[in-house]
Each structure stands twice: as structure tokens, then as C-alpha cells.
Amino acid sequence: MQLQFIGCGDAFGSGGRFNTCFHVTGKRANFLIDCGASSLVALKRAGIDRNGVDLILITHFHADHFGGIPFFILDAQFFAKRTRPLTIAGPRGLTDWYIRAMETAFPGSSKTKQKFELSLIELAPGQVWRRENIEVLPALVRHGPPDVPFHAYRVSVEDRIIAYTGDTEWTETLIEIGRDADLFIAESYFYEKNAPLHLSYKTLAEKLPLIRPKRVVLTHMNDDMLARKEGVEFERAEDGKTIVL
Numbered sequence: 628m629q630l631q632f633i634g635c636g637d638a639f640g641s642g643g644r645f646n647t648c649f650h651v652t653g654k655r656a657n658f659l660i661d662c663g664a665s666s667l668v669a670l671k672r673a674g675i676d677r678n679g680v681d682l683i684l685i686t687h688f689h690a691d692h693f694g695g696i697p698f699f700i701l702d703a704q705f706f707a708k709r710t711r712p713l714t715i716a717g718p719r720g721l722t723d724w725y726i727r728a729m730e731t732a733f734p735g736s737s738k739t740k741q742k743f744e745l746s747l748i749e750l751a752p753g754q755v756w757r758r759e760n761i762e763v764l765p766a767l768v769r770h771g772p773p774d775v776p777f778h779a780y781r782v783s784v785e786d787r788i789i790a791y792t793g794d795t796e797w798t799e800t801l802i803e804i805g806r807d808a809d810l811f812i813a814e815s816y817f818y819e820k821n822a823p824l825h826l827s828y829k830t831l832a833e834k835l836p837l838i839r840p841k842r843v844v845l846t847h848m849n850d851d852m853l854a855r856k857e858g859v860e861f862e863r864a865e866d867g868k869t870i871v872l
């Protein structure tokens with residue numbers, strides 16, 4: 628199986644990178660992790676068959692992770708001519724946020740009846756959610772007000788474990804989410820600045836011995852972090868880069 632970075636940028640286009648969207652494919656798996664505002668463009672640029680995707684896992688409702696949903700849905704309806712069911716799974720509040728996002732992007736669009744079955748699943752932190760051959764463990768991370776859920780994910784699929792921090796400042800939860808994972812995708816927003824609600828490279832590097840993933844890839848880097856080629860010992864994501872698992 629493999630994971631391709633369709634987009635690994637931050638919210639503000641640092642490095643000219645697309646917003647967050649990872650595409651995971653295996654023998655029977657075909658899903659996205661996050662679908663940021665620019666993700667439909669990025670999926671098309673990467674030549675991805677959107678109708679093949681049957682699940683979109685959302686970490687949180689910021690536009691650079693969730694804002695591509697209205698474009699994906701309307702493209703599926705009107706251009707990709709989707710007929711296969713689609714599931715979107717994400718934090719509590721997903722159903723309301725879905726309607727809000729659709730209505731903001733294209734007023735009236737939340738009432739359009741799709742020609743495909745659409746399921747919106749709100750995931751409970753700490754509880755494994757199973758769907759066919761995929762197991763997803765969501766965990767709450769720290770990226771905004773405490774009453775709004777932000778998720779990291781540990782995904783077990785076809786004997787591999789993919790973990791993703793989402794956007795978050797350091798929290799001990801990440802140890803459980805990432806422990807011994809085959810692939811640990813970690814936000815590395817700043818190089819060393821410890822700003823609230825985001826993870827810096829320095830903090831991550833200090834904590835990684837507690838997590839011990841088999842492979843680490845840094846994502847969601849700002850311009851300063853992108854400029855630091857020296858002194859960064861872990862692999863960095865690139866738009867289009869593929870990791871074989």
C-alpha cells in the first residue's frame with residue numbers, strides 16, 4: 628500500500644504547497660486524510676480518480692483541512708458523475724460543519740440530493756471506528772478552544788499503521804497515537820518557536836524517542852521551517868511525494 632501527499636502545505640500557501648490532503652491506497656483501501664480548500668485542484672493535478680476514493684477522514688474543520696469538501700462533493704455530483712457511496716468521518720459536529728461549509732461555498736448546495744449515498748460519521752475520541760478493512764483511532768489534540776474537537780488519527784489498514792498528528796501543539800496523546808507506527812506524519816510548523824496550538828520541529832525531535840515510529844515525515848511547514856534544510860534529520864513531505872508502506 629502507499630500514501631501520497633496530494634498536499635502538505637499550511638493554511639497560507641507557504642512554499643507554494645497545496646493544503647493538507649493525503650491519499651492512501653492499498654489492495655482494498657482508497658481514502659483521503661483531510662481535504663483542504665485547494666485539494667480538488669491538487670487531486671486533479673496528481674491525476675487521482677476521485678470516484679475511487681470511498682472515505683475522507685477529517686482531522687478538524689479549519690479550511691486548509693476541510694475547505695475542499697464542497698468542491699469535492701459538487702465535482703462528484705456534476706462532473707465526476709459519482710455513483711459509489713462516499714463516507715466522510717471527522718470530529719463531533721461534522722454534520723453541522725458540513726452544512727455550514729456547503730452553504731458558505733455554494734449557497735443552497737447543502738440541500739442538493741446527491742446521486743450517490745453520502746454518510747457523515749462523527750467519531751468519538753478514544754474509540755476505535757471500524758470500516759471494512761480500516762480501523763481508525765481518533766484522539767483529541769490541542770489546536771484551538773477546548774470545546775471544539777481537533778483530532779489526530781492512528782489508522783490501521785492492511786497490516787500497516789499510519790499515524791497523523793493533525794495540527795496541534797505537543798500533547799502526550801501523540802505518544803499513544805504514533806507509537807511504533809509504520810508511518811508517523813507530524814506537523815512541524817515552526818523550526819524552534821514554541822507558539823501555542825502548533826508543533827515545532829525542535830519539540831517534535833525531542834519527543835520522538837518516546838514515540839519510536841518506524842518512519843517519520845514532516846508536514847504543514849511554514850516558510851521558516853521550509854528554509855531550514857540543515858539541521859533537520861527527518862524526511863520532509865513534498866506535494867506529490869509517495870511513501871510505499
Ligand SMILES: [Zn+2]
Nearest residue numbers: 637638691794
Ligand atoms: Zn492546518
Ligand SMILES: [Zn+2]
Nearest residue numbers: 687689770794
Ligand atoms: Zn488547523
